[in-house]
Amino acid sequence: MILQQLVNGLTLGSLYALIALGYTMVYGVLLMINFAHSEILMAGAFASCLLLGSPWLQSNSPGVAIVLAMLGGLLISALLALLMERLAYRPLRRAGRLAPLISAIGVSIFLQNAVFLFISDQSLAYPQIFPIRHFETVGVEINSLQLLILGVAVGLMITLHLFVNRTRLGTAIRATAQDASTASLMGIPVNGIIALTFLIGGALGGVAGALNGMYYGTIKYNMGFVPGLKAFTAAVLGGIGNIAGAMWGGFILGILESLAAGLLPNGSDWKDVIAFSILIIVLLFRPEGLFGRHVPDKV
Amino acid sequence: MLEIKELRTLHGRKIEALRGVSLSVAPGEMIALIGGNGAGKTTLLRSIAGLLPPDSGEIIFQGRSIARKPSHRVAALGVVYVPEGRRVFPRLTVRENLEMGAFLRRDRIAIAEDLERLFHLFPVLRDRQKQLGSTLSGGEQQMLAIARALMSRPKLLMLDEPSMGLAPLMVEKIFSVIQEIHRQGMTLLMVEQNARKALQIAQRAYVLETGKIVLQGLAKDLLHNPQVQHAYLGIE
Ligand SMILES: Nc1ncnc2c1ncn2[C@@H]1O[C@H](COP(=O)(O)OP(=O)(O)O)[C@@H](O)[C@H]1O
Numbered sequence: 205m206i207l208q209q210l211v212n213g214l215t216l217g218s219l220y221a222l223i224a225l226g227y228t229m230v231y232g233v234l235l236m237i238n239f240a241h242s243e244i245l246m247a248g249a250f251a252s253c254l255l256l257g258s259p260w261l262q263s264n265s266p267g268v269a270i271v272l273a274m275l276g277g278l279l280i281s282a283l284l285a286l287l288m289e290r291l292a293y294r295p296l297r298r299a300g301r302l303a304p305l306i307s308a309i310g311v312s313i314f315l316q317n318a319v320f321l322f323i324s325d326q327s328l329a330y331p332q333i334f335p336i337r338h339f340e341t342v343g344v345e346i347n348s349l350q351l352l353i354l355g356v357a358v359g360l361m362i363t364l365h366l367f368v369n370r371t372r373l374g375t376a377i378r379a380t381a382q383d384a385s386t387a388s389l390m391g392i393p394v395n396g397i398i399a400l401t402f403l404i405g406g407a408l409g410g411v412a413g414a415l416n417g418m419y420y421g422t423i424k425y426n427m428g429f430v431p432g433l434k435a436f437t438a439a440v441l442g443g444i445g446n447i448a449g450a451m452w453g454g455f456i457l458g459i460l461e462s463l464a465a466g467l468l469p470n471g472s473d474w475k476d477v478i479a480f481s482i483l484i485i486v487l488l489f490r491p492e493g494l495f496g497r498h499v500p501d502k503v
Numbered sequence: 504m505l506e507i508k509e510l511r512t513l514h515g516r517k518i519e520a521l522r523g524v525s526l527s528v529a530p531g532e533m534i535a536l537i538g539g540n541g542a543g544k545t546t547l548l549r550s551i552a553g554l555l556p557p558d559s560g561e562i563i564f565q566g567r568s569i570a571r572k573p574s575h576r577v578a579a580l581g582v583v584y585v586p587e588g589r590r591v592f593p594r595l596t597v598r599e600n601l602e603m604g605a606f607l608r609r610d611r612i613a614i615a616e617d618l619e620r621l622f623h624l625f626p627v628l629r630d631r632q633k634q635l636g637s638t639l640s641g642g643e644q645q646m647l648a649i650a651r652a653l654m655s656r657p658k659l660l661m662l663d664e665p666s667m668g669l670a671p672l673m674v675e676k677i678f679s680v681i682q683e684i685h686r687q688g689m690t691l692l693m694v695e696q697n698a699r700k701a702l703q704i705a706q707r708a709y710v711l712e713t714g715k716i717v718l719q720g721l722a723k724d725l726l727h728n729p730q731v732q733h734a735y736l737g738i739e
C-alpha cells in the first residue's frame with residue numbers, strides 16, 4: 205500500500221518538479237515569481253492535445269504522435285514564456301517588485317480567458333493514443349503512462365542538471381542569478397540569459413502540461429491553477445531559486461500528497477490541504493526552504 | 504586609447520557624482536586615480552564600464568563612442584572592470600569564475616593556455632580551483648577577480664580599490680601582481696585609496712574631488728606635490 209502510493213507520488217512529483225523548475229529558474233535571475241507560469245502548462249496541454257486530434261498526427265504511429273505532440277507543447281509554451289517576458293515583464297524591470305507581480309496576474313487572467321473564449325469553456329478529453337498497460341511486481345502496480353511521465357520528466361531533469369552545471373551557458377545562468385551586474389562585466393548578455401531561463405522554464409512547463417493532460421485525461425482553461433500552485437509550493441519547499449531544490453521539492457510534495465491520499469480516511473480530500481499547509485508552514489518557519497542556501501545576493 | 508570628455512553622471516535625479524570629468528589613457532599606460540571617499544571614483548569607472556549611463560559627455564575607446572553602450576558590449580570591446588569589493592561569484596567554483604571571465608571567447612586552446620599562465624601568476628588559485636568563490640579570503644578573492652578579468656584578454660583593465668580591506672602583506676602582493684601585469688603590456692586605470700602605493704607604481708595620475716579632476720600629472724610629481732602630500736599621503 206505504502207509502496208503503491210510511493211509510485212503514484214513519484215509520478216505526480218515528477219510533474220510538480222518539472223513545473224517548479226520554471227518558477228525557480230525565473231526567480232533565480234529576476235527575484236520574481238512568474239504567477240502566469242500555470243498558464244504555460246495549460247498552453248502546453250492544449251497545444252499538444254489539439255495537435256494529437258489534428259489530421260497531421262493521425263496518420264503517425266502512436267509513439268511518433270506522442271513525441272511530436274509533446275514537442276509541439278514544448279515549443280508553444282517556450283514561445284509563450286518568451287513573449288511574456290518580453291511584453292509583460294521586461295518593460296517593468298525597474299518598476300519595483302509589485303508591478304511585475306500584478307502584470308503576471310494580468311497575463312494569467314488574459315491567457316485563461318483567451319482559451320475560454322476561443323478554444324473551449326468546457327473540459328476537453330485528452331486523446332488516449334495508446335492502450336494503457338499495467339505492470340505488477342511485488343504487489344506494486346505501475347502503468348505505461350506513469351512510466352512515460354517518469355521517464356520523460358527524469359530525462360529532462362537530468363539534461364537540465366547537466367546543462368546548468370556543466371556547460372558554459374549554464375554556468376552563465378548561475379552567474380547571472382548570483383550577481384547579474386558583475387556577470388554583464390564578463391560580457392554575459394543579462395537580458396539574453398533572462399530570456400533563456402524563461403525559454404527553458406516554459407519548455408519544461410509545456411511538456412509537464414502535456415503529460416498532465418495525458419495523466420488526468422481532460423484539460424480545461426483553468427487546469428494550470430492547482431498544479432501551478434503545487435509546483436510553486438514545491439519550489440518554495442526546495443528553496444526558491446535553487447534548481448536542485450525545486451526537483452527534490454517536487455518529488456517530496458508528490459510523495460507526501462500521495463501518502464496522505466492513500467493512508468488517511470477520505471485521503472484524496474486531504475491532499476490539497478496537505479500541500480498548501482506545507483506551503484504556509486515553510487513560508488512561516490523556513491522561508492529559505494529545506495535546502496535553502498539561496499539567499500538572494502543582489503544589492 | 505581611452506578619451507573621456509566632460510563626463511557628467513548623476514545618481515538618481517539630483518546627486519551629481521561626476522561634474523565634468525575629462526581624462527585620457529594611452530596604450531600601455533598605468534594611470535592612478537586617487538581621491539577621498541565619495542569623490543566619485545567608483546562612479547567614474549562604472550560609467551566607463553557601462554553600468555551607469557552618463558548624462559552627458561563623451562567616452563571614446565579606440566575611436567568608438569561607448570558612453571551609451573550596455574556593460575556587456577563594453578566588455579566585449581575589451582574594456583574590463585574589476586569592481587569595488589571584488590564581486591567574485593560566491594557559489595561558482597574558482598575555476599568556473601575564471602571560465603566566466605572567458606565567456607565571450609571560443610578559442611579553447613588559448614583559453615587553456617591563459618588559465619595555465621594565470622595559475623602561474625596566482626598559484627593559490629590553482630590549489631583552490633574546485634572551491635567555491637565565497638570560501639576564499641579577501642586577498643584570494645581579489646586575485647580571483649583580477650584573474651577572471653584577465654581571462655577575457657582585456658585591452659584596458661580598470662581596477663577599483665584592489666587593496667581595499669587587505670592585510671599589509673597581501674597589499675604588497677596585489678601591487679606587485681599589478682605591476683607584473685603592467686610589465687607584460689596591459690593598459691591599466693586604477694582607483695586606489697592607498698595613494699602612496701598607487702603613485703609609486705603608476706606613470707600618470709589624476710586626483711578627483713567631489714566629482715571634478717582637481718590635479719593631474721606624472722605620478723612621481725604628484726608624490727611630491729604638497730597639496731597631495733597633505734590631503735592623501737598624511738604628510739604635513
Ligand atoms: N547608488 C548610489 N545612489 C546614490 N548616490 C550614490 C550611489 N553611489 C554613490 N553615490 C554618491 O555618489 C558620490 C560618489 O560616490 P562613489 O563614486 O562611490 O565615490 P568613491 O568611489 O570615490 O568613494 C557619493 O556622494 C556617493 O554618496
Ligand SMILES: [Mg+2]
Nearest residue numbers: 544545546587
Ligand atoms: Mg569607490
